[in-house]
Amino acid sequence: MREYNFDGLVGPTHNYAGLSPGNLASQSHVGEASHPREAALQGLEKMRFVSSLGVGQAVLPPQPRPSLRALRTLGFTGSDEEVITRAAREAEHLLRLTSSASAMWTANAATVAPSADTADGRVHLTPANLSQMFHRALEADTTHAVLKAIFADERHFAVHAPLPQGSHFADEGAANHTRLSTPGHPGVHLLAWGRSAWQEVQGPKRFPARQTLEASQALARLHQLDPKAVLFPQQHPDGIDAGAFHTDVLAVGNERFLMLHELAFVDHTGLLQVLREKLGPDFRAVVASSAELPPRDAVKAYPFNSQVLTLPDGTMAIVAPLESRDTPAARGFLERVVAEDTPVKAVHYLDVRQSMNNGGGPACLRQRVWLTDEERRAIRADVFYTPALHDSLAAWVRRHYRDVLRAKDLQDPQLARETMTALDELTRILQIGSVYDFQR
Numbered sequence: 001m002r003e004y005n006f007d008g009l010v011g012p013t014h015n016y017a018g019l020s021p022g023n024l025a026s027q028s029h030v031g032e033a034s035h036p037r038e039a040a041l042q043g044l045e046k047m048r049f050v051s052s053l054g055v056g057q058a059v060l061p062p063q064p065r066p067s068l069r070a071l072r073t074l075g076f077t078g079s080d081e082e083v084i085t086r087a088a089r090e091a092e093h094l095l096r097l098t099s100s101a102s103a104m105w106t107a108n109a110a111t112v113a114p115s116a117d118t119a120d121g122r123v124h125l126t127p128a129n130l131s132q133m134f135h136r137a138l139e140a141d142t143t144h145a146v147l148k149a150i151f152a153d154e155r156h157f158a159v160h161a162p163l164p165q166g167s168h169f170a171d172e173g174a175a176n177h178t179r180l181s182t183p184g185h186p187g188v189h190l191l192a193w194g195r196s197a198w199q200e201v202q203g204p205k206r207f208p209a210r211q212t213l214e215a216s217q218a219l220a221r222l223h224q225l226d227p228k229a230v231l232f233p234q235q236h237p238d239g240i241d242a243g244a245f246h247t248d249v250l251a252v253g254n255e256r257f258l259m260l261h262e263l264a265f266v267d268h269t270g271l272l273q274v275l276r277e278k279l280g281p282d283f284r285a286v287v288a289s290s291a292e293l294p295p296r297d298a299v300k301a302y303p304f305n306s307q308v309l310t311l312p313d314g315t316m317a318i319v320a321p322l323e324s325r326d327t328p329a330a331r332g333f334l335e336r337v338v339a340e341d342t343p344v345k346a347v348h349y350l351d352v353r354q355s356m357n358n359g360g361g362p363a364c365l366r367q368r369v370w371l372t373d374e375e376r377r378a379i380r381a382d383v384f385y386t387p388a389l390h391d392s393l394a395a396w397v398r399r400h401y402r403d404v405l406r407a408k409d410l411q412d413p414q415l416a417r418e419t420m421t422a423l424d425e426l427t428r429i430l431q432i433g434s435v436y437d438f439q440r
Contacts, residue, residue: 010043010104013036014036015036036403043104062423063138065100067099068098071083098138108173117187124222127160129171150432153379188229206240211235236266257284297327303334305360306334306347306362307319315345
């Protein structure tokens, strides 16, 4: 298998509306002007860099925003322009919610299990229902349509419907999923959770826990994973209250390596012992204590929301945000990871500040999909990164994206029209067919 990082293209309505309680970056930048064109080009530059390392890279499209379908469901009627004008006048907060470009963080798009781990030998993908937050729950249906279009060959892929909406089965996707493996041992899946719908557990006091244990268990069943190869660690309540709303804010793993903060999971020491038993002596883990890396610095700088990538020579590299370089405690921890006996031999710092201002680092921007060569050939859509595709997408962004977007601009009906025109063209570039409501 080879890992492919499916990055989400930042959408034309990228803005700072502060919609996510518990996401400290989102809250601290609320109301600021955003730069959608710069954000999308920063994302493309990250894709270029990852590809240049010899790592598999692909792309997922944005979603149409504002969601006119959602606004109509909420009672706003008339033409597209009339719906937006009325929503802006009568319920401006609903217009902000339905205009979120949060689908750019494709770590939340789905949970994926490779064919090597599933009972039927197919790649399994389940779009996240994201039911904890209204503006994110709007993504599930379109994500399902996009994944069905890309992973269309049912001989190789099983694309499930999202889990039922509602608080019992709240699913946040791969942001709470880590797959680890070592030579000669089956892959181990960590499906983390922050609360339980049925069991009494200690939860966070300040911010909401988004993923349920019951959702994580359902994903393991849907993906036909061996129960002996699945662990369900609980996110540490103090970590969530510190701003680690998803697991990938305080932990990231790749193959035989895991780096984590001591507040990533409840009883992280016991979890590591189980992983050593399951994965053998090749498994390596590095833990940051709160003394070494204060939680506020971990959340501010996002060193754990990095991409840990296996390079063609078998070594690993970390792709971290510039904020990790500029925060001494975060930089010191990453330098320790490289200096110790780990597979990681280099750290690269990239500028994704437009995303970071809303609480999304390099790891948030990508969905990891493991594919064999045969599975890769079964995908007909033109979504795999090449220099030619990069040039096409960069030109597309420059044609269609605004340089600056302010809160009041979301009330402009022309913005929705610009977005639909852009996305209609994008589906032709990526050869994914009509996946959007407005195309049908």
